[in-house]
Amino acid sequence: MRHIDLVYFNAGGGHRASAQALQSVLTELDLPWSVRLVNLFEVLDPCDRFRRLTGLAPEDWYNRRLARGWTMGMAQELKLLQGAIRMAHPALVGRLDAHWRRTRPDMVVSLIPNFNRALFDGLALARPGAPMVTILTDLADHPPHFWIERGQAQHFVCGSERAVMQALASGHAPQRVHATSGMILRPSFYLPPVGDRASERRRHGLDPSRPTGLVLFGGHGSKAMLTIARHLPDVQLILLCGHNQALARRLQALPAGAPRHVVGFTPEVQRYMDMADFFIGKPGPGSISEAVRRGLPVIVVDNAWTMPQERYNPQWVNEHGVGVVHHSHRTVDRAVQTLLADLDGYRARARAMHNRALFEIPQILARVLAAHTPVCEPAGAGAPG
Numbered sequence: 001m002r003h004i005d006l007v008y009f010n011a012g013g014g015h016r017a018s019a020q021a022l023q024s025v026l027t028e029l030d031l032p033w034s035v036r037l038v039n040l041f042e043v044l045d046p047c048d049r050f051r052r053l054t055g056l057a058p059e060d061w062y063n064r065r066l067a068r069g070w071t072m073g074m075a076q077e078l079k080l081l082q083g084a085i086r087m088a089h090p091a092l093v094g095r096l097d098a099h100w101r102r103t104r105p106d107m108v109v110s111l112i113p114n115f116n117r118a119l120f121d122g123l124a125l126a127r128p129g130a131p132m133v134t135i136l137t138d139l140a141d142h143p144p145h146f147w148i149e150r151g152q153a154q155h156f157v158c159g160s161e162r163a164v165m166q167a168l169a170s171g172h173a174p175q176r177v178h179a180t181s182g183m184i185l186r187p188s189f190y191l192p193p194v195g196d197r198a199s200e201r202r203r204h205g206l207d208p209s210r211p212t213g214l215v216l217f218g219g220h221g222s223k224a225m226l227t228i229a230r231h232l233p234d235v236q237l238i239l240l241c242g243h244n245q246a247l248a249r250r251l252q253a254l255p256a257g258a259p260r261h262v263v264g265f266t267p268e269v270q271r272y273m274d275m276a277d278f279f280i281g282k283p284g285p286g287s288i289s290e291a292v293r294r295g296l297p298v299i300v301v302d303n304a305w306t307m308p309q310e311r312y313n314p315q316w317v318n319e320h321g322v323g324v325v326h327h328s329h330r331t332v333d334r335a336v337q338t339l340l341a342d343l344d345g346y347r348a349r350a351r352a353m354h355n356r357a358l359f360e361i362p363q364i365l366a367r368v369l370a371a372h373t374p375v376c377e378p379a380g381a382g383a384p385g
Helices: 014-028 040-044 049-054 058-068 074-087 089-103 116-126 161-169 197-203 224-231 245-253 269-275 285-293 312-320 329-341 343-351 357-371
Strands: 002-008 033-039 107-110 132-135 155-158 177-179 212-216 236-240 260-263 278-281 298-301 323-326
Touching: 002 014, 002 089, 002 357, 014 033, 014 285, 014 357, 033 040, 040 089, 074 089, 089 116, 107 116, 107 357, 116 132, 132 357, 155 161, 155 357, 161 177, 197 269, 212 224, 212 269, 224 236, 224 245, 224 329, 236 269, 245 260, 269 285, 278 285, 278 329, 285 298, 285 312, 298 312, 298 329, 312 323, 323 329, 329 343
Parallel strands: 002 033, 002 107, 107 132, 132 155, 155 177, 212 236, 212 278, 236 260, 278 298, 298 323
Antiparallel strands: none
């Protein structure tokens, strides 16, 4: 039995979702692997001191900012965060070294940015010879020190041609850079589409004959959804608010000339996408990839509030012709008009994107593991966790 660690954290939710999706498909393949989810912050702060001191987990601060739309200035804050990580590097490596000496993984797969140097150095101390793989859950890197670190003998899994070129330009050997056809998506996004869209729309109080937009800003929603709803009073909308119940109540109270269906948290996002004709949301790699996988063209914005690691995503949308990019949600009505004028063309291009990354990555990991010699046990290694 080989022990494979998938490292994630809860900032934004996409890293955890990707790790869970990958664990699910690896388990179904019945490989001789024990696949373990590892929350990085639980390793670095096992006594939960940060939460006890501040009242919130580290990820909660980030997620609350997303829900409020407070994303301007994150590029500068990212530099401060990366500086703090560099200063804490010896302590981070020490904790990771101790953790992996105890749990003894045969391979570590990172699905998180910013901490990959510490992960690599900690693993090299604890498990000499164990390969490390970083799976980018963004369409591109945001150098330096975000996803791709120079000078580390590790593997990278890249879901776009841009990310592959960035990894190669950083000096990594081609045999350590692995391309996939897109981002990791949950298995539910590969289920057959809803059979009778008209009946599904009627069941949720929607008009089967109206073009329908689905509005989604992650698991915590965003105030931007209110702006979008106000500027589209005559467009039929499905609004997914996630865990943000206050936002759902405010959306339900808005006057509208077209039917609307407001939804709280749901594990069936793909079913609501199947009822829609197009997607409106933040330019996150997960949201865009999920929508395109279900055949929905997208409307996203690119402006000063766009998070630095997502700056390439609107460009990707334009490059592949799968949606419309504007600079403000206040012009979303014009964006919808542009998209509806060629809806069939946009939908055809979205359907032509065949993302099979969830099923490609297990083959990549198996090849990486097979190519590495058995792990050397350092002195003082403990029993597996």
